Amino acid sequence: MRLIFLGPPGAGKGTQAARLVEKHGIPQLSTGDMLRAAVAAGTPVGQKAKAVMDAGGLVSDEIVIGIVADRIEEEDAQKGFILDGFPRTVAQAEALDTMLAGKGLKLDTVLELEVDQSILVNRIIKRAADAKAAGQPVRKDDDPDVFKQRLDAYNRDTAIVAPYYRQRGQLVAIDGMKSIDQVSAEIDSALDAVAAAG
Secondary structure, three states: OOEEEOOOOOOOHHHHHHHHHHOOOOOOHHHHHHHHHHHOOOOOHHHHHHHHOOOOOOOOHHHHHHHHHOOOOOOHHOOOOEEEEOOOOOHHHHHHHHHHHOOOOOEEEEEEEEOOOHHHHHHHHHHHHHHOOOOOOOOHHHHHHHHHHHHHHHHHHHHHHHHHHHHHOOOOEEEOOHHHHHHHHHHHHHHHHHHOOO
16 A cells, blocks of 8 residues: 655644554655655765755755655565655656656555645644643644744645646545544545555
């Protein structure tokens, strides 16, 4: 089961991906984690990434795809994987398709958690207020201004990835505003349908 999770920050991708990891025994691959692991391991592509990051640059699509390509060769990803936070652009989506095809692989499906963004912002504002009221530090991701910037970046750069997969018939939209268990149930039935069709 090779799948991609799309959806804005705060939509619940991490929560749902963790449940799928447990249920299907496949790893959730976050590009940030993979990047850090490749740099730490000193792999050829990790060394390239380190040089770019040390210079304060953004890691190129080519390097990120190289890191994904290396990571999905590992033992735990043989039954499949969940890509979270990648691809972020249509160029990355196209490069991912090409890389997978080169390995004789393809994506099974792309799940998009659809959410009402104004409600998301209100949730984050409430979470930040609750943390402050409890005398706890507000997580950087829960700072409403930071969150709005992340949402703007998502809408500007990443929201266009969903139509790319929709045109290819690979996108399944999931109502991310339901309860966590209801969202999980919708995802399970979507994956069952994909497995039955495959």
